[in-house]
Amino acid sequence: MQAVILVGGQATRLLPLTCNIPKVMVPVLNIPFLEHVIRYLKEHQIKHITLAHSRLTQPIESYFGDGSQFGVRLSYAVEDTPLGTAGAVKNAERYLDETFLALNGDIFTDLDITAMIASHLERKAKATIALTPVDDPTSYGLIETNAQGRVTRFLEKPKWSQVTTNMINAGTYVLEPEVLAYIPPQTKVSIEREVFPLLLDQGEPIYGYPSSAYWIDMGTPEKYLQLHRDLLSGKSSQYAPALSGEVVIGGQSRIHPTAQIKGPVMIGDNCTIGRNARLTGPVVIGAGCTILEDTVIEESIIWRNVQLGQHVNLRNSIIADNCCLNADSTIEDSILGDNVTVASGCKLEPGSKIWPGTTVEPKT
Numbered sequence: 001m002q003a004v005i006l007v008g009g010q011a012t013r014l015l016p017l018t019c020n021i022p023k024v025m026v027p028v029l030n031i032p033f034l035e036h037v038i039r040y041l042k043e044h045q046i047k048h049i050t051l052a053h054s055r056l057t058q059p060i061e062s063y064f065g066d067g068s069q070f071g072v073r074l075s076y077a078v079e080d081t082p083l084g085t086a087g088a089v090k091n092a093e094r095y096l097d098e099t100f101l102a103l104n105g106d107i108f109t110d111l112d113i114t115a116m117i118a119s120h121l122e123r124k125a126k127a128t129i130a131l132t133p134v135d136d137p138t139s140y141g142l143i144e145t146n147a148q149g150r151v152t153r154f155l156e157k158p159k160w161s162q163v164t165t166n167m168i169n170a171g172t173y174v175l176e177p178e179v180l181a182y183i184p185p186q187t188k189v190s191i192e193r194e195v196f197p198l199l200l201d202q203g204e205p206i207y208g209y210p211s212s213a214y215w216i217d218m219g220t221p222e223k224y225l226q227l228h229r230d231l232l233s234g235k236s237s238q239y240a241p242a243l244s245g246e247v248v249i250g251g252q253s254r255i256h257p258t259a260q261i262k263g264p265v266m267i268g269d270n271c272t273i274g275r276n277a278r279l280t281g282p283v284v285i286g287a288g289c290t291i292l293e294d295t296v297i298e299e300s301i302i303w304r305n306v307q308l309g310q311h312v313n314l315r316n317s318i319i320a321d322n323c324c325l326n327a328d329s330t331i332e333d334s335i336l337g338d339n340v341t342v343a344s345g346c347k348l349e350p351g352s353k354i355w356p357g358t359t360v361e362p363k364t
């Protein structure tokens with residue numbers, strides 16, 4: 001079975017984390033998000049994977065290469081300009097000559113894709129769309145199916161009075177290569193908004209595959225933090241119970257004996273945690289970080305090579321690579337892009353988003 005993963009969107013909702021790296025290279029539990037997706041596909045014996053991408057291609061290709069280090073065979077289909085979710089699949093056509101899987105690259109799920117593929121083949125479907133339930137369906141595209149699971153209607157962002165199902169498109173599809181004939185080459189086309197409705201109009205057999213397995217779209221800062229909370233508390237079967245509530249400390253890291261660490265906390269390799277530092281999980285700290293004495297970190301994700309001075313207060317925030325938060329600074333509910341410096345004594349407004357390379361000085 002072949003798969004194509006869509007990794008080429010604009011990632012505007014995750015800015016400023018995605019100024020210099022694509023969304024799928026954002027670290028989750030200290031490895032790129034895409035590595036989790038590739039591991040999951042490999043577990044389902046899907047080892048020939050095409051990455052459909054368009055912007056910032058270099059970080060992905062230099063990390064994953066030909067995939068051999070990860071036990072898969074990777075190909076790359078690059079768009080000169082983003083072609084949308086269907087145009088990107090069409091652009092990978094040369095790698096797709098049998099039933100294949102197409103996935104949005106920003107979804108973390110425990111969906112049983114082996115069972116989904118079996119169901120697709122058994123029903124002789126042209127397309128099978130994974131469905132996941134949501135609490136508030138009014139901000140999503142809903143998919144109605146009949147008693148046999150065949151798709152009968154697509155409903156974009158309905159009012160509550162129009163809601164007939166809470167099942168939404170989960171961004172994972174099993175497709176027959178014939179579907180590619182419905183997508184014009186080198187044209188921006190959306191699979192969910194254009195191709196699937198067209199297939200339905202043409203009477204092609206499209207089925208839904210409902211599942212209540214763990215599912216999250218990590219494409220916003222809130223969902224990115226939520227994904228960490230969920231993985232560290234054992235909500236996904238891919239990591240439970242190994243991580244659940246634990247304190248995991250990487251190789252060569254030094255933790256001062258007076259530091260107080262309340263899990264779930266994951267600390268990467270070569271970190272230093274100073275005297276009386278207090279870490280209250282969920283917290284993830286990437287490799288090469290230094291946290292000086294009396295600093296408090298709560299519910300935050302810190303990437304690599306970040307320095308936190310003495311008496312820093314960091315809460316509910318995301319700090320990208322190579323940032324430096326100097327002594328006595330306070331950062332709450334904020335997102336810092338890479339290489340940001342926060343001067344001593346600075347208190348950021350909650351909700352701040354700081355662009356890469358910025359130096360934040362105290363207000364005078």
Ligand code: GTP
Pocket residue numbers: 006007008009010011012013014023052053054079081082083084085088103104105106107219
């Ligand atoms: P936002 O700007 O934050 O909405 O993110 P996005 O541009 O990634 O859009 P969205 O989250 O809707 O995309 C869903 C998935 O499709 C993601 O994995 C994207 O990487 C991918 N994707 C979206 N548009 C394109 C595209 O034009 N080309 C490719 N190759 N992938 C795309």
